[in-house]
Amino acid sequence: MNRRTFRRFKSNAMVGLMIVAVVLAVLPLLFILADLVIKGAGNLDLAFFTETPAPAGDEGGGVVHAIVGTLIIVGMAALIGLPIGIGAGIYCAEYPGSRITWITRFVADVLNGTPSIVIGVFAWAWIVATQKHFSAFAGSAALAMIMIPMVLRTTEEMIRLVPNSLREAALALGYPRWRTSLGIVVRSTLPGIITGSLLAVARIAGETAPLLFTALGSQYLSTNPNQPMAALPLTVFTYATGPYDEWHQLAWASALVLILVVLVLSVGARLALRRGAGTHG
Amino acid sequence: MTSSTLPAPAAAPLAADPVLRRRSHGDMVFRGLLTLAAVIVPVLLVFLVYELWVGSRLAIGEFGLGFIGSSAWDPVTGKFGAYPLIFGTLLSSFIALVIAVPLSLGVAVYLTEFAPMSIRQPIAFVIGLLAAIPSVVYGLWGIFVLIPFLRSTLFPFLQGTLGFLPIFDGPIYGPSMLSAGIILAIMIMPYIMSVAREILIAVPASQREASLALGATRWEAVRTVVIPYARTGILGAIVLGLGRALGETMAVTMLIGNRHEIAASLFAPGYTMAAAIANEFTEAVGDLHLSALAYVALVLFGVTIVVNAAARLLIWRVARGSAAGSRAL
Numbered sequence: 001m002n003r004r005t006f007r008r009f010k011s012n013a014m015v016g017l018m019i020v021a022v023v024l025a026v027l028p029l030l031f032i033l034a035d036l037v038i039k040g041a042g043n044l045d046l047a048f049f050t051e052t053p054a055p056a057g058d059e060g061g062g063v064v065h066a067i068v069g070t071l072i073i074v075g076m077a078a079l080i081g082l083p084i085g086i087g088a089g090i091y092c093a094e095y096p097g098s099r100i101t102w103i104t105r106f107v108a109d110v111l112n113g114t115p116s117i118v119i120g121v122f123a124w125a126w127i128v129a130t131q132k133h134f135s136a137f138a139g140s141a142a143l144a145m146i147m148i149p150m151v152l153r154t155t156e157e158m159i160r161l162v163p164n165s166l167r168e169a170a171l172a173l174g175y176p177r178w179r180t181s182l183g184i185v186v187r188s189t190l191p192g193i194i195t196g197s198l199l200a201v202a203r204i205a206g207e208t209a210p211l212l213f214t215a216l217g218s219q220y221l222s223t224n225p226n227q228p229m230a231a232l233p234l235t236v237f238t239y240a241t242g243p244y245d246e247w248h249q250l251a252w253a254s255a256l257v258l259i260l261v262v263l264v265l266s267v268g269a270r271l272a273l274r275r276g277a278g279t280h281g
Numbered sequence: 282m283t284s285s286t287l288p289a290p291a292a293a294p295l296a297a298d299p300v301l302r303r304r305s306h307g308d309m310v311f312r313g314l315l316t317l318a319a320v321i322v323p324v325l326l327v328f329l330v331y332e333l334w335v336g337s338r339l340a341i342g343e344f345g346l347g348f349i350g351s352s353a354w355d356p357v358t359g360k361f362g363a364y365p366l367i368f369g370t371l372l373s374s375f376i377a378l379v380i381a382v383p384l385s386l387g388v389a390v391y392l393t394e395f396a397p398m399s400i401r402q403p404i405a406f407v408i409g410l411l412a413a414i415p416s417v418v419y420g421l422w423g424i425f426v427l428i429p430f431l432r433s434t435l436f437p438f439l440q441g442t443l444g445f446l447p448i449f450d451g452p453i454y455g456p457s458m459l460s461a462g463i464i465l466a467i468m469i470m471p472y473i474m475s476v477a478r479e480i481l482i483a484v485p486a487s488q489r490e491a492s493l494a495l496g497a498t499r500w501e502a503v504r505t506v507v508i509p510y511a512r513t514g515i516l517g518a519i520v521l522g523l524g525r526a527l528g529e530t531m532a533v534t535m536l537i538g539n540r541h542e543i544a545a546s547l548f549a550p551g552y553t554m555a556a557a558i559a560n561e562f563t564e565a566v567g568d569l570h571l572s573a574l575a576y577v578a579l580v581l582f583g584v585t586i587v588v589n590a591a592a593r594l595l596i597w598r599v600a601r602g603s604a605a606g607s608r609a610l
Contacts, residue, residue, distance in 0.1 A: 010498070011500035014503075019391065021383070021385075021391065022387070022388050022392075025474070028411065028467045029410055029414075032414060032422050084322075088322055091319035095312075104322045109589070110586060115581060116530065117578070121574075148321075177311070177312075178310070178312075206413075208531045213563050258417075259415070262415060263413060
């Protein structure tokens, strides 16, 4: 083999290795999704969505308490986190020279990299320890804190894509700054901001660690945010690590529901953005 | 504190004209509300550090910095040390990097340099979905699918071929340091891949073209030009992956075996900082135990801040100003 063919051979061999890497990277996703459907779909009956758990070790029962709990906890987290995240994001994009912008952006990056379990400990120390009881609200506060920096950064990035000429045109026509910001700038990036918000909601819907010692989990259907509350990720964790086969089946089914919710939210959000704004997300 | 893009109008006509004055009130309210939202974020961080410090004050007073080097963990006698936890956190993350880095860089290079245009976006999208799967689902899958597979095939194979190394010696448990490292590798791969891909896309085409024009094969162009050009950013992507692995909780808790010990063998169970907090916090006996766990959280927070700051510096140097990587977090 002469030198030239060897070099070409080497190039092709490396590409071959990379294709192997792609296959190895995609395989886990296929296996996880397939196993979830195989082991979880069989348990998705009416009882699963309408009943609370059967006594330990018994057949049947459902996780309606966890589904309702997740809706409430994530809903409250979104109510707290979205206005703050979007507002701070608009601030950072609209007043880029301000010192607050610099600090807020830096802190958002720090919070983005903070492990969710640490935020759980914080929410525990802040709310649970002072109130002396576990509560769904404390879980929501922890989740809100996780979503704020995410929403902030996507909102800011989206707004910064708006050409300055658009802003200047509105101001030249006599719009005050606040109407320019809300009516022109934010409105033209609304699909992007909604996408970022949905992605953040999808992300916190699957979070378990911050709920462990805030919302705690519960065996009963509860709608009181001041009390411990069940959530789907907590249910998956408790049932997966528990000793009974019936629990394991419920864990698989709960995980399947959880992942369907998360994937529909995040894939839907990305596809909507790609169609709407033509940017790659 | 004025905006850098649009200077405020002169003050005199503003005060004279009632319409303009009304507008400026609207602007003030608007800016005030936004400022409030923006200020909440740093205040939350200050509050977080303060609460962690207050929570761990008892343990800090009791053990001081020796906490980090001590291996004791006995709630009954009130002796606590985080060394096995820190060791386990670093080792499981290191295993994850050893597996995930070659894979994710291979995928990133393939997708930016070699793959047919039509499949680049779809493959990146599919691998990105891995990042959307909740940690607890990885844990579930790990317990019931991955561990049985590893225990019956990969682990005996490693022991059979490389058993002379102490790290592949000893009895094979299911839940182990290596199992946790493997699940972590799967979890951080999409992050490293997507940031590395953004960095590689930012390499100017002229660099590749110049190299190819000089007669390099496509792989040689990648190895001698593209990768050196993007080296700092790729390192940043890897460190970012490390930051994620260090703080990952649920999947590790479910797979690592949760034992406060340092074992030479990767087949033996271990523990990480995050897993210890997750497992013991609600069952902590006494204030000192709780405080020790808060101290662990403080240490973990400190480590991830340093690692993430390093990653961000590395990435910023390449893609200055752009928010590359911040989304991936």
